[in-house]
Amino acid sequence: MKVQAALHKEFKIARIDDRLYSAFIEHMGRAIYSGIYEPGHPQADAHGFRKDVAALVRDLNIPAIRYPGGNFVSAYNWEDGIGPIEDRPVRLDLAWRSKETNHVGTNEFAVWAKDVGIDMMLAVNLGSRGLSDARNFMEYVNHPGGTYWSDLRRSHGVEDPYDVKMWCLGNEMDGPWQIGHKEAKEYGRLADETAKALRGLTPDAEMIVCGSSNDEMATYPDWERGVLEECYENVDYISLHKYFGNSSGDTLNFFGKIEETGRYIQAIGGVIDFVKAKKRAKNDIYICFDEWNVWYHNREEDSKNWKSWDWPEAPALLEEDYNFEDALFIGGLLNEFIRRSDRVKIACIAQLVNVIAPIRAEKGGPAWRQTIYYPYQFASLYGRGDALNVSVNGPTYDCSVADDVQYLDVAAVHNTDEQAVTLFILNRHLTDTVDLDMDLAGFVNAKVAMHKVMAGHDLRLTNGPDNPDRVSPKDGSGVGVEDGKLRGNLPPLSYHVVRLDVS
Template identity: 60%
Template structure:
């Protein structure tokens, strides 16, 4: 199969916000307990945090981590996670029908984030609680001192504020499953008043208002219009979520789903423009796509298990084991965010450890990389710079999600500081190699390298006993040419091609 791609230095989408490669940790399953935190583990540090997990997170180079939820936050009392651990209450978590011991709270998470090389993206509870508790939380975290909550922080061992910049105004408040679910008008009013109070306390914060939990919600896209009309002058981002499923085991249909993602982003971008015009505002609101991932391998089974159990503590829950096919999907999702980086400024893979995650752990044992770790890591480490507007000519196919889905999914990033041009390319076709001629206009190429992820078995997984079954290797399918470069992309493959300029 032949393809033509043109990359021109003059045609750019946007400078990519590094937070496009964000992550997420929720008090859910083993994400926190026996995930990042396991006192007594051979790899635990003095605070009980697993150093082997920290090393894997640092290698991902994820700039932000959203916490503590997720559905969990909508019935969470943040004060339960401060003060001496022996005095912290044990609570029943309604979101996941588990018992929360509150051994990890804001202090422990903030310390872990610093060790892991990431910044906090915190969420306030606008489900069971409201404005006053949100204001107290921000004061506790960000105020220098001399007030009730900031002085309490100091008495609890942290004199200096953490100065967290990014705050989520609740989570998925459009969802009937959410504790404290609200109508769009109710939530819009509450979010606006909360935002005003938080800005009064700390004018430097960036605020994320809840958009639709997914694009199949019956209230979508009216929810976005109603909420943004109520909050536009006070918020910086609107949150979107989407998870990707392949219950039918149809690879071509599965890999077409990012076209639905692109349409979702485009629709909400149009609503933002509409509300900006309607409110006569000069402000720009962007998208925070702060939950995304593949999620279907254990989802239905675990939903049944959860309904039957009796409030366990840190159970094995939603521990999807990812395969090679999911590498291709994650690559296409990230490429979509890169191509939409003018409006999508923040994105968070959900989640980071054990729960639908790129990193897995065994209690008392080792930690390893799932298959999806690799495309996320390659993009996070090498997808910084300016997203390019590529011209792509390639055959297409029709799918349920969209017509004319290109067999080649490709994104390009120019890093002028590093002097590199990086392409992330996925061949969606299962039997044909894609031979692509790539024209590099206004770029002077000096050298080229090819990294490829490929396996003959789409169901191939990484396990604790075979952690490198699916992993990147050096490829030989990229070469410089008189006009740019040529690529040979094998069937069902993920490639990263880096050109030194």
């Protein structure tokens, strides 16, 4: 199967915001407890955080992390997670029908985030609570001192403020399942007033308002219009969420959901433009895709469990075993985020450890990389710079979620500081090798500096504690630059990272 492609160094889409490769972690299942935090574990540090998990997190080079939820935040009292641990209350978490010990709260999480080199993105409860509690939370976190909440933080041993800049105004407020669910206008008004109050404390804070929980919601995309008409001038981003699955076993349709996601982003971009024009506003709003991942393997069984169990502490929940097919999909989805980087500035894989996560950790045992860890890591490490337009001319297919889907999916990033172009390439074809011929216009001295490939595995193959590297990248071969073109053969169902030295 022959595919011709072309890119040019001057045909730029946008400068990629590093935060496109951010993450999310929630007080849910074993994400926190026996995920990142497990006092008594052989790998626990002085604060109780697992050093083996932290090492895997550091290798991802994550810019920012959304915390503490998620559905959890919509009934969360942030004050429960501060002060002496022995004095903290145990609460019932209504979102996931479990007990929350509050042994990890804002200050503990901040210690962990600093240790692994990640900026915090904090969410406030606009479900069961509101503006006043959000204001108090920001004062505790960001104000230097001399006030009740800032001095309380200092009394808890944290002298300097955290100066958190990213603030999520609630979570999935369009969802009827959400504690404190609201109608669009009602939520938009609350978000607007909360944003104004928080900006009074931290003028350069960035405000993220809730968009649709997914593009199948009955209120989508009118929800975004209704919310933004109330708060457009006082927020910076609108959030989108979407989870993916292949319950039917149709691999090509599964991969077609990458294009479906592009339409989702495009539609909300249009809503943003509409509201901006209607309000004659001067500011721009971008998209924060702050929950995304594959989630379907255990979803039905997990739903039965958490709706019936008797309030356990940190139960095993949403612990997806990701396979090779999922890794290929994640590589393509990250390509779509790169191509849409003019609209999507922040994106958070959901979640980071144990719960629908690239990293798994056994209680008292080892931690390992799941298959999806690798494309996420490659994008984070090498997908920073200017996103370039790539023209692809090759065979396509139709499926139930999209038509004219290119078998070859390519995204390109030019890092001018490192004088490198990185190509992220997915061959979605089930049986055919791609004979690639890509014109590298404007990069006259390009040469291949690195080629990594994930290929040749059964689609259902997974990693696990006994075989943690079964599905992992290998050095690629057979791809090179000649006569200003990148040429080579890409096997079916394969994901490639080709890094070009363009100095």
